Amino acid sequence: MREEKIFTVKVKREIIPWTPVELQKLDATTALLTIGYFTEETPKLVEKEINEINRQNFSKLIIDLRDNSGGGFDQAVKTAELFVPKDSTIVETRDRSGKTEKYKSSNGLLNKDILIALITNKGTSSGAELFAAALRENGNVKVVGETTFGKWNAQTIDRLPNKFAVKYTVKEFLSPKGHSFQAVGMKPDLEITLPKEKGVREMRAKYTLMDRLEVDGQLKAALELMKSI
Numbered sequence: 001m002r003e004e005k006i007f008t009v010k011v012k013r014e015i016i017p018w019t020p021v022e023l024q025k026l027d028a029t030t031a032l033l034t035i036g037y038f039t040e041e042t043p044k045l046v047e048k049e050i051n052e053i054n055r056q057n058f059s060k061l062i063i064d065l066r067d068n069s070g071g072g073f074d075q076a077v078k079t080a081e082l083f084v085p086k087d088s089t090i091v092e093t094r095d096r097s098g099k100t101e102k103y104k105s106s107n108g109l110l111n112k113d114i115l116i117a118l119i120t121n122k123g124t125s126s127g128a129e130l131f132a133a134a135l136r137e138n139g140n141v142k143v144v145g146e147t148t149f150g151k152w153n154a155q156t157i158d159r160l161p162n163k164f165a166v167k168y169t170v171k172e173f174l175s176p177k178g179h180s181f182q183a184v185g186m187k188p189d190l191e192i193t194l195p196k197e198k199g200v201r202e203m204r205a206k207y208t209l210m211d212r213l214e215v216d217g218q219l220k221a222a223l224e225l226m227k228s229i
Contacts, residue, residue: 019045020035020036020037020038020039020041020042020045020071021033021034021035021036021042021045021046021049022034022036023049023052023053024209025056026062026209026213026223027223029058029059029060029226030058030059030060030061030062030223030226030227031053031056031058031060031061031062032061032062032064032209032219033046033049033053033061033062033063033064034063034064034204035063035064035065035068035079035128035131036067036068037068037069037070037071038068038070038071038072038075038076038079038127038128038131039071039072039075040072040075042071042075042079043075043078043079043081043082046079046082047082047109050082050083050109050110051109053110053111053114054109054110054111058114059113059114059115060114060115060116060117060226060229061110061114061115061116061117062116062117062118062119062219062222062223062226063116063117063118063119063135064119064219065118065119065120065124065128065131065132066119066120066121066123066124066145066200066218067121067123067124067200067201068123068124068125068127068128069123069125069126069128069149070125070126070127070128070129070151071126071127071128072127073126073127073130073154075127076126076127076128076130076131077090077091077103077130079131080105080130080131080134080135081105081106081107081108082107082108082109082110083108083109083110083116083134083135084105084108084134084135084138084139085105085108085112085138085139086105086106086107086108087104087105087106088104088105088108088134088138088176089102089103089104089105089134089138089176090103090104090105090130090134090138090176091103091130091133091134091173091174091175091176092173092174092175092176092178093154093171093172093173093174094171094172094174095170095171096169096170096171100174115140115226115229116135116139116141116142117141117142117143117144117222117225117226118132118135118136118141118142118143118144118145119143119144119145119218119219119222120132120143120144120145120146120147120148120186120188121145121146121148121194121200121218122146122147122148122149122185123149123200124145124148124149125148125149125150125151126149126151126152128148129148129149129150129151129152129181129185129186130152130173130175132148132186133175133176133179133181133186134175134176136186137175137176137177137179138176142189142190142225143186143187143188143189143190144188144189144190144192144218144221144222144225145188145190145191145192145218145222146188146191146192146193146218147184147185147186147187147188147191148181148185148186149185150181150182150183150184150185150186151182152172152173152174152180152181152182153169153171153172153173153182154169154170154171154172154173155167155168155169155170156168156170190221190225192217192218192221193217194216194217194218198215198216200216203215203216
């Protein structure tokens with residue numbers, strides 16, 4: 001039996017960098033854009049990657065929205081603007097009084113000839129769902145994976161003097177074609193489920209992109225769909 005020894009290790013504390021956006025090359029014609037969350041920096045990061053996609057003349061793009069729980073509403077809208085034609089409706093909001101407001105694209109940066117497929121799952125929620133619906137209903141965009149979470153409203157919390165709080169809905173969201181997917185989610189065109197033991201985040205961390213194509217059935221199906229077009 002080994003003797004027990006006590007020793008000291010100095011650990012340097014650092015912030016682990018994390019980016020909500022990643023661009024990868026799947027093959028000569030197809031790029032993979034992963035959007036993990038809609039933060040303040042997401043629109044600018046996506047804009048940078050779209051310029052790269054256009055520069056490299058990719059003809060097909062897969063956007064991975066799995067486990068994207070949303071983030072900022074404005075950031076999701078600004079990001080969607082980069083993909084849909086100028087003056088297209090991205091989302092419509094309706095408040096408790098029935099007043100509506102439409103958010104339209106003022107950009108349309110992505111080459112309009114690029115074919116797009118989205119990958120979603122039950123962790124795709126809120127702003128990520130709005131983003132997916134905006135792309136799907138403004139173009140010939142296919143969705144692969146699972147039905148999304150189904151959070152299509154904006155809520156606020158009012159603090160009460162007794163330290164309790166009241167949470168209530170202030171707005172509901174409608175897709176460009178006037179649909180609400182509240183509590184039901186948006187269904188994919190091609191439904192592919194993953195085994196419970198294969199978590200998306202775990203696969204991204206554990207495998208290289210090429211190895212993931214062997215174990216990630218949803219990503220593999222999206223790529224095969226792109227090849228068939």
